[in-house]
Amino acid sequence: MITHFGFLPSEQGVSNLTLENDNLTVGILTYGASVQSLMFRGQPVVLSSDNLTDYLDRYIYCGAIVGRVANRIAHARATVNGIEHSLDENETNGNCLHGGGEGSSQQVWSVLEHGPQYGVLTLEMADGHMGFPGHLKVQVRYQLLESSLRVEFTATTDRETLCAFAPHIYWNLSGENTINAHVMQVDAEHYLPTDENNVPTGQIAPMSGTQFDFRETRALGATALDHNFCVSRERETLRPVLHLGSEHSGISLEVASTESGVQVYDGRHIDRSGLAIEPQVWPDAINHTGFPSMVLKPEDTYKAVTEFKLSQRAHT
Numbered sequence: 476m477i478t479h480f481g482f483l484p485s486e487q488g489v490s491n492l493t494l495e496n497d498n499l500t501v502g503i504l505t506y507g508a509s510v511q512s513l514m515f516r517g518q519p520v521v522l523s524s525d526n527l528t529d530y531l532d533r534y535i536y537c538g539a540i541v542g543r544v545a546n547r548i549a550h551a552r553a554t555v556n557g558i559e560h561s562l563d564e565n566e567t568n569g570n571c572l573h574g575g576g577e578g579s580s581q582q583v584w585s586v587l588e589h590g591p592q593y594g595v596l597t598l599e600m601a602d603g604h605m606g607f608p609g610h611l612k613v614q615v616r617y618q619l620l621e622s623s624l625r626v627e628f629t630a631t632t633d634r635e636t637l638c639a640f641a642p643h644i645y646w647n648l649s650g651e652n653t654i655n656a657h658v659m660q661v662d663a664e665h666y667l668p669t670d671e672n673n674v675p676t677g678q679i680a681p682m683s684g685t686q687f688d689f690r691e692t693r694a695l696g697a698t699a700l701d702h703n704f705c706v707s708r709e710r711e712t713l714r715p716v717l718h719l720g721s722e723h724s725g726i727s728l729e730v731a732s733t734e735s736g737v738q739v740y741d742g743r744h745i746d747r748s749g750l751a752i753e754p755q756v757w758p759d760a761i762n763h764t765g766f767p768s769m770v771l772k773p774e775d776t777y778k779a780v781t782e783f784k785l786s787q788r789a790h791t
Contacts, residue, residue, distance in 0.1 A: 476493045477490050477492050477493075477586065478490065478491050478493070479491075480504055480505075480506075480511070481526075481527030481528075482527070483506070483527070483531075483583070489506040489527055489583060490504070490505045490586070491503065491504055491505075491511060492504075492505070492586060492589055492594045492596075494589075494591065494593065494617060494619050495591060495592070495619070496591075496592050496621070497621075498515060498516055498621065498622040498785070499513065499514065499515060499619050499622065499623075500512070500513075500514040501513050501514075501617065501619065501624060503596070504527075504538075505583050505584050505585070505586060505596065506530060506539075506581075506582075506583055506584075507536075507538070507540060507579065507580040507581065507582065508539065508540040508579070508584045508596045508598070508615050509530065509537065509538040509539040509580070510538035510617075510624075510642070511523060511524075511538055513624065513644070515726065515785045515787070516787065518650075518724065518726070519647075519650065520646060520647065520728070521538065521644050521645060521646055521647065521749070522534065522537055522538070522646075522647060522742075522745070522748060522749040523538075533744075533745060534745070535580075536573060536580050536751075537644075537645055537749075538642075538644050538645070539642075539643050540579050540580060540615055540628075540640055540641070540643070541573035541578060541579060541580045541640065541641050541643045541753070542573070542574045542578060542579040542580075542613070542638070542639065542640035542641065543574045543578065543579060543600055543605075543607055543611055543613070543637060543638055543640065544571075544607075544637045544638070544639045544769060545573060545639050545640060545641035545643075545738070545756070545758075546572070546573065546639075546641070546738060546755060546758035546759070547566070547570045547571065547672075547674050547758050547759055548570060548571040548758075548761065549570060549672070549674040549759050549762055550569050550570065551563060551569060551570060551571040551606070552762075553607075553637060553761045555608055555636060555637060555761070555770065556608075560606050560608060561606050562575060562605060562606035562607065563575030563576055563605040563606055566672075568672040569672075570673075570674060571605070571606075573643075574605055574607070575604075575605030575606065576605070577605060579598055579613070579640065580643065582598055582600075584597060584615075585597050587614065592618065592619040593617060593618045594616070594617050595614055595615070595616045596614070596615050596617075597612070597613070597614045598612075598613050599611070599613075600613070602633070602634060607636055607637060608634050608635065608636050609632040609634035609771075609773075610632065610633045610634065611630055611631070611632045611636060611771075612630060612631050612632075613628065613629070613630040613638075613777075614628070614629050614630070615628050616628075616629075620782070620784075622785050622786060623782050623783060623785070624782070624783045625780065625782045626642050626780070626781045626782070627778075627779075628640050628778065628779045628780070629776060629777060629778055630776070630777035631771075631773075631777070632771050632772070632773055633773055634773060635770060635773065636770070637761055637769050638769065638770075638777045639755055639756035639760070639769040640755075640777075640779065641738070641753040641754060641755035642753065642754070643751055643753055644751065644752065644783070645742055645748075645749030645750065645751050646719060646750050646752060647749045648719065648720065648726040648727070648728060649721040649723040649724040649726070650723075650724065651721075652746070652748060653746065653747040654695055654741070654747055654748070654749060654750045655694070655695055655696055655697060655747060656694060656695075656721070656723060657694070657695050657719055657720065657721050657750065658692050658693060658694050658719070658722070659689050659692065659693070659695055659718065659719050659720075659739075659750075660689055660690070660691060660692040660693075660717070660718040661690065661704045661706075661716065661717050661718075661737065661739070662706060662714075662715055662717065663682065663690070663705050663706050664681060664682060664683075664690070664705070665679050665680060665681055665682060665704075665705040666680060666682050666687045666702050666703065666704050666705060667680070667702060667703045667705065667736075667757060668680050668702075669701070669702060673701055674758070675703065675757070675758055675759050675766075677763050686698050687700075687704075689704075692720070695741070695750070698741070699741060699743070700741040700750075701738075701739075701740045701741065701743075702739060703736045703737070703738045703755075703757050703758050704716075704717075704736060704737050704738075704739065705735070705757065706732075706734070706735055706736055706737060707767075708735060709735055709767050710733050710734060710767070710779065711733060711735075712733060713731050713732065713733050713780055714731060714732075714733075715729060715731050716730050716732050716737050716754060717729075717730040717737055717739075717752060718730070719750065719752065724787070725787050725788035725789075726785060726787050726788075727786050727787070727788070728752075728783060729783075729785075729786070730752055730754065730781065730782070730784075731781070732779075732780065732781040732782070733754075733780045733781070734754040734755050734756060734779055734781065735757060735767040736755055736756065736758075736767070737752060737753065738751070738752075738753040738754075738758065739751070739752055739753075740753070754779075754781045756769040
């Protein structure tokens with residue numbers, strides 16, 4: 476079902492596509508191809524607003540598909556196929572964040588097809604858009620499984636470019652004011668330390684002995700998180716990457732992905748009221764030798780899949 480959600484300042488209309496099965500009800504906005512709401516057995520488990528204006532301000536990126544490159548590119552500079560490109564500097568420190576100020580999260584996508592339990596949205600990004608080379612065509616397919624939301628990307632380009640999309644959903648499994656009491660476990664041995672501008676230093680550091688050691692399940696507490704956990708050195712088949720749980724509600728989230736990394740952000744700008752879990756290529760990979768590739772060539776098709784599976788402990 477598609478309903479009207481609101482108007483942007485440009486007066487462009489935004490629609491909300493509702494998907495539903497026995498366990499899940501999900502609202503998808505055409506603005507940013509964003510997960511506007513997600514109910515599990517009638518309980519909200521993501522940050523949500525019914526006001527489109529919130530997604531332009533305090534809830535910027537909330538639930539959205541971010542790209543054409545998720546995360547930060549240092550100094551908004553990237554060399555692709557031997558040519559250095561100046562990208563949109565949409566952070567005050569000069570970085571390019573989430574594909575620039577008019578990245579995929581700030582675009583109105585088109586609904587290509589939909590049914591009760593799936594929807595396919597499309598977007599085209601012109602050659603030179605936000606400084607990136609290549610006319611990029613991207614699709615995201617949202618599919619409800621029994622108790623999972625599957626997010627599947629495909630993209631093609633007519634010129635060598637960078638391509639690394641990610642869902643940017645903020646999770647709160649309990650309805651509490653903060654996610655500090657949530658517990659998390661990550662299937663990784665290393666993480667990427669960052670500099671004062673939140674860009675990876677280039678070091679691939681062991682999690683052991685650091686505040687980022689989530690190899691075993693433990694509470695988030697006040698850990699400051701805006702870091703990439705290194706799941707693998709390249710894209711792989713779908714496999715578990717992260718577990719999040721709430722003892723308060725008994726709800727658990729299992730995240731599986733094909734991606735080489737998973738960025739975890741504590742939502743500090745919204746008082747830690749939600750945890751962003753973003754499976755993606757390692758941030759700023761184009762500027763670091765030994766990081767996974769985020770280059771897409773005309774002869775290839777970008778494919779990436781993430782599944783968010785919810786469950787709830789039975790009351791005893």
